[in-house]
Amino acid sequence: MTVRVQAEPFDAGAELNAFAQGRTDIGAVVSFTGVVRDTQGDLQEMLIEHYPGMTTRAIATIADEAVARWALADVLVIHRYGPLKPGEPIMMVATASAHRAAAFEAADFLMDYLKSRAPFWKKEVTAQGASWVDAKDADEDALRRW
Template sequence: MSVRVQAEPFDAGAETAGFTAAQHDAGAVVTFTGIVRDVEGGLLRMEIEHYPGMTQSAIARIAEEAVSRWSLADVLVIHRFGALTPGEPIMMVATAARHRAEAFAAAEFLMDYLKSRAPFWKKEITREGAAWVEARDADEDALRRW
């Protein structure tokens, strides 16, 4: 299991290749990459703030839960902070399991929990000004299915 919280960019392709090559008992690898979406009016950049003391442990706990619920062979979570521009990867998850159903479900679980239980806050800076991205009720609702 690997959890990385970093300001630096990452190469999702290289991470996927490395993660896949390291698996021996798994029959399925699922990856998800989140990228900075442009907004109407033109996004200049997105600034991601986090809670350094809490972020790593909060994500690790979510990842451990995923490993135990779906008997994952391995899991990788990378999440960036700092200033990002549209199209840049923000974060990725990779899950490895014996079969694809477990790998897909665990990846969705990770995404749902990272969205509203990992201490990150996004701010969008456009030409019109800056605004914090608000959490949506749907994000909280998504946790109930697990």
């Protein structure tokens, strides 16, 4: 299991190629990359704040649960913080398992939990000013699926 919380950009393709490499016991690798989206056409920057003492451990707890529940061969989570530009990757998740259903489900589970249980907060900066992104009720509801 690899969990990285970093300000630096990452190369999602290179990370994915390196992930679970050399393993012959897996039949499926699923990945998700989250990208900074400019919804209104006026986003200058997305500022991501996090809780340094808690973040890595909170993500590792979520990843441990995914590994146990879906018997994953491996899991990777990278999440950035700091100022990001539209189009830049914010985070990625990759899961590896024997069969695809487990890899897909575990990636979906990880995303739902990272959204609402990993201590990150997004702030959008536009020419009009800056505002914190509100958590959505739908994000909390999504956790009940699991």
